[in-house]
Amino acid sequence: MHEFSTMQGIVSAIREEGRKHNAKAITKVWLEIGELTFLGEEQLRFAFDVLTEGTEMEGAELIIQKVExxxxxxxxxxxxxxxxxxxxxxxxxxxxxxxxxxxxxxxxSGKECLIKNIEIEV
Ligand SMILES: [Zn+2]
Structure with missing residues (x-):
């Protein structure tokens, strides 16, 4: 599953960033996903939920901005x-x-898969 491995990389990069800032929780994540990546939004959201369960990111809001x-x-x-x-x-x-x-x-443009911003609680 392409979406799962992509999200795995994204989640671990975000958690790493959170650790650097001593985040107690990560509450919101903005991603920018190009349409030429052919990543399905539903599959990305599902992978996000699975991968963040039981972590300091659990329940974080995921905002996906599509790039034409x-x-x-x-x-x-x-x-x-x-x-x-x-x-x-x-x-x-x-x-x-x-x-x-x-x-x-x-x-x-259209091939991006970027973490635009995250919101953390310290
Ligand atoms: Zn031409």
């Missing part, structure tokens, strides 16, 4: 990614090509 993908092309285009749909699977997938000229593009 953004691409940049040599032709000067910079902006949103178009999505295509595979009808047989009913899934949407990002098209990582320039909507103007069709070239391959550079991904500017």
């Amino acid at each position: 993908p953004k691409i940049r092309c040599e032709c000067g285009y910079e902006g949103k990614v178009n999505y295509g749909e595979k009808e047989e699977f009913h899934i949407q997938f990002p098209i990582l090509r320039c909507p103007v000229c069709g070239n391959n593009v550079e991904i500017v």
Whole structure:
């Protein structure tokens, strides 16, 4: 489970940070997750609950901010990614090509998986 191992890293980084500040409890966590990480929010929340149970982070509020993908092309285009749909699977997938000229593009954002902020009790 991709979400579980990702959240494991996040939770241990946060607890480490809490220890540095002698936190009695960690009460709120803000994460920034890019849509191109394909991490499911529900699975992330589930992993968060499981991993924080019985720790100083138990019951902390988890705020997930999604980051829209953004691409940049040599032709000067910079902006949103178009999505295509595979009808047989009913899934949407990002098209990582320039909507103007069709070239391959550079991904500017959408792959982040960051701890933006935490709130602690000391
Ligand atoms: Zn282009």
